[in-house]
Amino acid sequence: MIEMDCTCVQKHHSIPTEVIEVSEHAIEKTAEILKDYHRIFLVADENTYEVAGRRAEERLREAGLLSHSLVLPSPALPNAENIGKVLMEAGRDREVYDINAWSLNPDYILAVGGGSINDTCRMVSYRLGIPYGVLGTAPSMDGYASVVAPLLNGRKKIVYNCSIARHIIIDLSINAQAPYPLLLSGVGDMIGKYIALLDWEISRELNGEYYCEKIAGMVKEATDQCMAAAPALEDRSLEAIRATSEGLILSGECIAFCGSSRPASGTEHMIGQTWEVMDVEEGKVPNLHGIEVGEGVFTAMEIFRRLYGEIEEGTVKNLIEKYLPAFDKIEALQKVLKLPFTVTDRARFVEGVLRGRTFRERYTILQYLYDRGKLEEYAEAVYDTVMEKYFHQTFKEEFPEWEG
Numbered sequence: 567m568i569e570m571d572c573t574c575v576q577k578h579h580s581i582p583t584e585v586i587e588v589s590e591h592a593i594e595k596t597a598e599i600l601k602d603y604h605r606i607f608l609v610a611d612e613n614t615y616e617v618a619g620r621r622a623e624e625r626l627r628e629a630g631l632l633s634h635s636l637v638l639p640s641p642a643l644p645n646a647e648n649i650g651k652v653l654m655e656a657g658r659d660r661e662v663y664d665i666n667a668w669s670l671n672p673d674y675i676l677a678v679g680g681g682s683i684n685d686t687c688r689m690v691s692y693r694l695g696i697p698y699g700v701l702g703t704a705p706s707m708d709g710y711a712s713v714v715a716p717l718l719n720g721r722k723k724i725v726y727n728c729s730i731a732r733h734i735i736i737d738l739s740i741n742a743q744a745p746y747p748l749l750l751s752g753v754g755d756m757i758g759k760y761i762a763l764l765d766w767e768i769s770r771e772l773n774g775e776y777y778c779e780k781i782a783g784m785v786k787e788a789t790d791q792c793m794a795a796a797p798a799l800e801d802r803s804l805e806a807i808r809a810t811s812e813g814l815i816l817s818g819e820c821i822a823f824c825g826s827s828r829p830a831s832g833t834e835h836m837i838g839q840t841w842e843v844m845d846v847e848e849g850k851v852p853n854l855h856g857i858e859v860g861e862g863v864f865t866a867m868e869i870f871r872r873l874y875g876e877i878e879e880g881t882v883k884n885l886i887e888k889y890l891p892a893f894d895k896i897e898a899l900q901k902v903l904k905l906p907f908t909v910t911d912r913a914r915f916v917e918g919v920l921r922g923r924t925f926r927e928r929y930t931i932l933q934y935l936y937d938r939g940k941l942e943e944y945a946e947a948v949y950d951t952v953m954e955k956y957f958h959q960t961f962k963e964e965f966p967e968w969e970g
């Protein structure tokens with residue numbers, strides 16, 4: 567359990583995570599870290615099984631802790647089909663079938679992979695009441711320690727409550743080998759925190775929403791850490807991978823401390839996730855989460871800058887002003903990093919902004935503009951600015967092969 571006292575109304579924050587191991591050969595410690603469990607069910611996809619699953623499986627088997635493994639076909643999206651597969655394969659039949667007994671459940675689920683496998687296992691863990699942990703293979707998103715998971719149900723993406731990982735194991739040498747788009751995805755997910763924090767502060771002022779100063783400060787720290795490390799990711803320096811992984815984990819912890827993703831997900835996630843959903847609706851495999859969110863960040867930034875130039879002095883203007891230096895930093899980072907964009911079509915871009923407002927129940931600047939009859943005008947205007955200032959290249963042209 568990780569806990570801290572606080573000055574906010576919650577007074578105390580805690581999460582059930584027991585171990586966070588981020589080190590160069592962390593995978594070798596898997597059995598030692600999980601020694602209190604005896605029927606571990608390992609879940610990976612074809613790619614993550616190759617890079618980490620097989621080795622973890624060996625270590626667990628040697629220690630007598632492994633129940634069995636399931637390897638899903640890649641890319642293994644966190645959808646109802648894969649969640650169903652994990653659920654069906656979670657238990658083992660007893661040697662002699664007993665009509666009065668339940669199947670033999672594992673006592674632990676170990677997710678080996680990035681966001682998709684993690685989200686899939688988190689849901690099954692929550693539904694079956696079995697603890698789970700993650701052996702992360704890429705610093706691609708901040709969901710390792712999160713409390714919720716956006717899951718694909720049919721052609722809809724719905725945010726469900728899920729279990730929090732008991733153990734987070736990050737092997738830096740494995741993570742350093744992750745495909746570059748996954749590393750960029752991690753950065754895209756993190757730079758958005760400034761937007762999320764600004765939305766949160768605005769809602770506190772306008773709606774009296776719960777706000778925690780300490781958590782907001784920690785998320786800001788995690789974001790700064792990831793942004794400072796980002797330029798060195800291309801060279802795959804272990805220190806950059808470590809800083810990024812730790813920043814992402816800290817951001818996830820803050821979500822869990824808060825009890826909602828409010829500190830880490832605002833306008834940028836509502837827009838980015840709407841674009842993901844639009845892909846799903848059309849039967850396509852959505853792009854990486856942090857890449858969609860990254861484009862959402864530049865969109866949200868330009869919305870805020872435009873609003874700043876238009877509104878009268880007051881609380882909202884003052885709050886935006888506080889974040890303008892952070893926006894400048896993100897803009898400068900994009901010149902170096904060149905995060906790829908996935909949505910370049912005007913109609914699609916605008917639809918994402920308009921529908922993004924209601925992606926989930928959360929007050930953001932999108933609702934603020936909608937209430938004043940300005941959202942459509944902003945979506946159209948910001949499209950031009952974003953394409954002109956930041957558009958680098960489309961994702962799939964440069965990286966035709968990726969796994970989520």
Ligand SMILES: [Zn+2]
Binds near residue numbers: 576779780781
């Ligand atoms: Zn607090």
Ligand SMILES: [Zn+2]
Binds near residue numbers: 859
């Ligand atoms: Zn995210």
